[in-house]
Amino acid sequence: xxxxxxxxxxxxxxxxxxxxxxxxxxxxxxxxxxxxxxxxxxxxxxxxxxxxxxxxxxxxxxxxxxxxxxxxxxxxxxxxxxxxxxxxxxxxxxxxxxxxxxxxxxxxxxxxxxxxxxxxxxxxxxxxxxxxxxxxxxxxxxxxxxxxxxxxxxxxxxxxx
Numbered sequence: 001x002x003x004x005x006x007x008x009x010x011x012x013x014x015x016x017x018x019x020x021x022x023x024x025x026x027x028x029x030x031x032x033x034x035x036x037x038x039x040x041x042x043x044x045x046x047x048x049x050x051x052x053x054x055x056x057x058x059x060x061x062x063x064x065x066x067x068x069x070x071x072x073x074x075x076x077x078x079x080x081x082x083x084x085x086x087x088x089x090x091x092x093x094x095x096x097x098x099x100x101x102x103x104x105x106x107x108x109x110x111x112x113x114x115x116x117x118x119x120x121x122x123x124x125x126x127x128x129x130x131x132x133x134x135x136x137x138x139x140x141x142x143x144x145x146x147x148x149x150x151x152x153x154x155x156x157x158x159x160x161x
Contacts, residue, residue: 004084008084008095011099014106018057018109021054028053028112028114029056029113029116030058030115031056031058031059031116032058033058033061035058035060036066036075045116045118046091048116049142050092052114053112053113055093055094056091056093057095057110058094059106059107060097060098061079062097062099063075063079065100079097080097083096083097102128107128108135111137112132113137114139115128115132116139119143119144123140123141126139
């Protein structure tokens, strides 16, 4: 079993690392997100993504990119805390942190066979679709568990305080 430190791959080593996995015949599945407050929707989604291949690699948005995407009050947890929490999940094999607002550069390094997103996305509308397909991969949108989102959790905490 890998330690959390072994499961977090530095950005600068990602391309070589993934090339090595591909050379071993491993089917790489990727997903990405902020994962600011881990909830049942995330966990279920990651379990489903893992079933699609041998290796599940999760790209975590950096703190700066989360602020750009979600606003000045986010992230609630640091990128290192978020990466370690996701890495601790049994379904997740590896994690990396990426600084961009969108995952294209992460995907260009990883070159996954499958890239997953939640069912609230349409594959044709995803900016990452071109890069995944360019390297021979495909986009798979997984179903969502209704009622679970980080934004909703934050709103519930505001109401109850």
